[in-house]
Amino acid sequence: MTRVWRKADHEAPVARSGGAPDNADRIVFLGTGGARHVIAKQLRATGGMLFRVAGSNVLVDPGPGSLLRLLTYVPELAPEKIDAIILTHKHIDHSADVNVYLDIITRGGLDRRGILMAPQDAFGENGVIYSYLLGFLEKTIVLKEDLVSKIGEMTFEFPVQHEHRVETYGFRLSCANCTVSYITDTKFFGGLIPAYKADIVIMNLIKLGPSEIDHLSVDDCAEIITGMKPKVAIITHFGMSMIRTGPWNVARQLKERTGVTVLAAEDGKSYTIEKLLSYG
Ligand SMILES: [Zn+2]
Numbered sequence: 001m002t003r004v005w006r007k008a009d010h011e012a013p014v015a016r017s018g019g020a021p022d023n024a025d026r027i028v029f030l031g032t033g034g035a036r037h038v039i040a041k042q043l044r045a046t047g048g049m050l051f052r053v054a055g056s057n058v059l060v061d062p063g064p065g066s067l068l069r070l071l072t073y074v075p076e077l078a079p080e081k082i083d084a085i086i087l088t089h090k091h092i093d094h095s096a097d098v099n100v101y102l103d104i105i106t107r108g109g110l111d112r113r114g115i116l117m118a119p120q121d122a123f124g125e126n127g128v129i130y131s132y133l134l135g136f137l138e139k140t141i142v143l144k145e146d147l148v149s150k151i152g153e154m155t156f157e158f159p160v161q162h163e164h165r166v167e168t169y170g171f172r173l174s175c176a177n178c179t180v181s182y183i184t185d186t187k188f189f190g191g192l193i194p195a196y197k198a199d200i201v202i203m204n205l206i207k208l209g210p211s212e213i214d215h216l217s218v219d220d221c222a223e224i225i226t227g228m229k230p231k232v233a234i235i236t237h238f239g240m241s242m243i244r245t246g247p248w249n250v251a252r253q254l255k256e257r258t259g260v261t262v263l264a265a266e267d268g269k270s271y272t273i274e275k276l277l278s279y280g
Contacts, residue, residue: 025272026271028049030049030062030074031065032238033238035093038238047062048061048094049061049202053175056153059086062098063092063094063095069268080107089162117141119144144169157173159196160191172196180202201224203234204236222257225258236265248264251263
């Protein structure tokens with residue numbers, strides 16, 4: 001029997017924010033799910049994030065199904081046009097599709113192009129990146145604490161190594177008119193707040209309460225927002241407890257606690273930088 005693939009309601013791509021022009025700087029969520037059960041059932045997509053800023057396209061943490069999500073949610077962007085890929089760490093929900101993208105952006109080695117940034121343990125025998133693809137790239141950058149690197153007009157800083165089960169770094173991105181931080185998977189520690197101070201802060205919030213597997217809790221996110229006072233915060237990377245509670249409910253509670261607008265990311269949602277800054 002032929003099975004017809006239909007998008008569930010929660011997977012429907014969301015229209016571009018506010019009718020902004022296609023070339024407006026933006027962040028697109030290709031997935032907002034994390035944790036094993038959510039990945040296995042694709043209750044939320046696990047495609048990572050796409051930063052489209054000043055004409056450059058930077059893909060972050062392409063987890064399982066990322067390529068399909070990119071083609072679905074950002075049909076105007078040919079995947080060959082991705083300029084750089086950042087892996088914050090090698091866990092499968094952040095890295096599963098990286099190799100297929102590396103093949104696409106280099107046309108299987110016909111074009112020497114593209115930048116890959118990843119921690120040392122993502123490479124080599126116990127890593128997740130096929131070594132034969134590395135020679136096709138224009139540049140490979142091994143992440144380490146305090147690294148600063150430019151991609152087009154964007155400057156990425158990797159200010160601190162996270163406390164997670166594998167080598168992990170988030171980033172602080174500076175562009176012409178704003179700063180954006182991405183605090184990927186980590187256990188909470190006080191150093192996160194000064195390291196990631198920015199106008200817009202994106203945080204992975206997999207679970208409501210404290211986690212034995214080194215993730216932020218709702219209380220941790222509240223502490224970060226209070227300490228950092230961004231113009232807006234976005235939560236993403238939801239596991240089952242977050243999905244059952246409703247990420248929008250958690251976002252509203254965080255806003256009430258901190259006084260800062262907190263958005264719950266949705267699959268396919270595109271936020272223009274201009275709109276995000278307007279919350280401040
Ligand atoms: Zn992880």
